[in-house]
Amino acid sequence: MVREWLASDGLRLGATTWRARNTKHHAPQVLCLAGLSRNSRDFTHLAEALAERGFDVTAMDYRGRGQSDRDADWRNYSIEREADDIDCGLDALGISRAIVVGTSRGGLHAMLLALRSPNRIAGMVLNDIGPTIERDGLHRLAGTIGLTMDASDWPSAAARLRKMLAPQFPGLDDAGWDRFARQLYIETPGGLRLDYDATLRHTLAELDQETELPDFWPVFDAIGATPLLALRGAHSDLLSAKTLAEMLRRHPNAQALTVDNEGHAPLLWDRETQGAILDFACRCTEGAD
Template sequence: MPNHEGFSDFFYTSADGLQLHARVYGETNTGPWPVVCLAGLTRNAKDFHELALDLSARSATPRKVVAFDYRGRGQSAYDPEVKNYNVGVEAGDILAGLAALSIGEAAFIGTSRGGLIIHVLGMMRPAVLKAIVFNDIGPVIEAAGLAHIQSYLERDPMPKTRAQATAAQRGVHGKDFSALAGADWDRMVWALNRETDAGLVPDFDPKLVDTVASLDLTQPLPDLWPQFEALAAIPLLAIRGANSRLLSVDTLKQMREHHSMMEAITVAGQGHAPFLETGSLPNDIAAFLDRAERQNSQK
């Protein structure tokens, strides 16, 4: 199982008084751009543990890596107001955390909801974004993908043991993630849950489910093309799971047309969203960040 070594816990206070948490890997690393990792809807900083260890220990460009727990996830406080679980508020929380850490600019990696937050940051404070990795997210979200998320969150089983939790996750996601091995599923369960005296429980505020359940998928979903186009001058790597239901092949193609500096990777045997610590992805991401930084230094 993944261990908890290699990072420090950082706590700070949001504008409305919640105590929020982030993990900081390689906190003494200076020089290369730091990396900010933003997880999906119900996920947390643990999702990035293996990738963050890798990026913070690279011999040529060891980077400081900050992985945030949004409000209501991981070690961050739950919000009594469910309406505050939205990407605008969460983007503000990330900026507050970066200010508390004295980070003025960074490369950003956003999985699913994390990528939506990056779109918002591009409108709120574009100068903070030096390079972007979108993990299975773009300016258009497929309704079928959201319906799948609604479905498994609404009927998410409540296993008490890791073995039960692993079996449950494989039952829901196994067809979309044929490339994963047993250890990958174990890490997924470890990242999604926390241990209690009563057994495993999901590591997020249950009210987050309500924010997805309330979406009316019979109506057209708004897109983020204006926000995406505002990122056109920022180096971008888009990663898509070949079996993704959320990011379509057509949207990825359009993203290339709207962003001349965009690179893209399709991950075979994975769906929404690819595990960034698997296969060649750590090397691919590290190489992209190095290229973006070199190109920036040549301007």
């Protein structure tokens, strides 16, 4: 089910909601937040599994991505503006409390949401993101954002993705790359194109080896004992094993899973990862009935 709301500046924003098949009374909803250039379709398979277990799930599209309108000014594709959009969306969609699943940039938003509205967070899943972001991985991502990746058909789209991302996902077969392409691309009269505003590239244009990266450790430390599940792709170049270990050392209520044969960011398709998230969501719900 597609849902819409207006940002504080009037831009139309969109989300997809999956309703629970078997309702868990008083269970918090699950809020899914995607990566920088990604969209709500990244969570379709996970959301369907969560809905089967009794959770309402909403995946938001940031401005300029997926079902949300594009912004005429790329400078509004900022963490600060997106955070305000998320807050407006939570109010408009009636989400008072949620387990937040945040992939990459979405994980940063999850931590910031916990900082400014701690009562809204029942638990947090950070998918391949932490307080320290590896510079090499960020540079790799910066080099891919905004690339012309148009394709004439689905096999061509899948082949383009495979050429660019095979080192991150060495285990994907042909069907997996096709599925991946259908998450990232959208059909248009002129063919297939990536489902985000290409001007997003400007947000990372000034990134170089001397750029000082933000320190999210104070934000991470401030989320306190909020239940946390941290996921890391075994081939990730954005979240290091060292950072993950430090997250577990600092957080009193954290657990972790390394997703084999995947990099940045784990796709959340496999049974083990979905099972870990389902079990975590159920633990966050214990005592809520």
